Amino acid sequence: DEACFKKFSVSPSDLPVILIAKDNMYHIYGSHDFSNTKSAQEALIHWIEEEQYPLITKLGPQNGMQVLQGHVPVVINLFDAEDKTSQSKFRMLASAWNKQQHETKVIFAEMDRSMWKDYVASKFNIQHETMFSLDDAQSIYDALNHLDQLQGQSTLAMHQKLGVSVSHGLTWMSTHWLFSLFSLSILSGLLYRYLTHHRPKGASILPSFRQTDHHKD
Numbered sequence: 001d002e003a004c005f006k007k008f009s010v011s012p013s014d015l016p017v018i019l020i021a022k023d024n025m026y027h028i029y030g031s032h033d034f035s036n037t038k039s040a041q042e043a044l045i046h047w048i049e050e051e052q053y054p055l056i057t058k059l060g061p062q063n064g065m066q067v068l069q070g071h072v073p074v075v076i077n078l079f080d081a082e083d084k085t086s087q088s089k090f091r092m093l094a095s096a097w098n099k100q101q102h103e104t105k106v107i108f109a110e111m112d113r114s115m116w117k118d119y120v121a122s123k124f125n126i127q128h129e130t131m132f133s134l135d136d137a138q139s140i141y142d143a144l145n146h147l148d149q150l151q152g153q154s155t156l157a158m159h160q161k162l163g164v165s166v167s168h169g170l171t172w173m174s175t176h177w178l179f180s181l182f183s184l185s186i187l188s189g190l191l192y193r194y195l196t197h198h199r200p201k202g203a204s205i206l207p208s209f210r211q212t213d214h215h216k217d
Helices: 001-007 039-052 064-068 084-098 112-121 137-147 158-175 177-198
Strands: 019-022 024-030 072-077 105-112
Touching: 019 039, 019 158, 064 105, 072 084, 072 112, 084 137, 105 112
Parallel strands: 072 105
Antiparallel strands: 019 024
């Protein structure tokens, strides 16, 4: 309607238009190529993935695992609902970071302690003395600028780590199937030769049926 056209500064001649509204702002998709082609679809999906998160993402049951198990680094503020000061500092920290151009995309997210305390305790094993301070924003920025130098710790359980390792192994084998087939052939040949030359002889494992001589004294 006219109110929407005015609010988002578009006209009927601009339609169709795709936009994302967040943080009291809106972002319009720059391309008008909405054709049913792979390149057009991939471009739109990439834009949505880049713009989908607001300045501060509130983690809840519906989006928590999607954000935490994604491939984008996440800076988390674990807060008490009554602590408005830390929330304000965290928003300022995220805003200052996003005003600059960075090669690595980062998600700033907040976790309500009352909702996530059990998850945080089991997955992150956070010790108070090891946490970053919101009063020292520069240390957080330095860490984000040198993510490759940070030593990470997996949050997966042992059976999950095993599943990931097996999955990665199968993926590697399917990608390098010729090398994998060649290696398996050699391994099978070596195993066959080893078993052939080291298996017990028949006489040593079967009972003897030779007649024995009985001498009467």
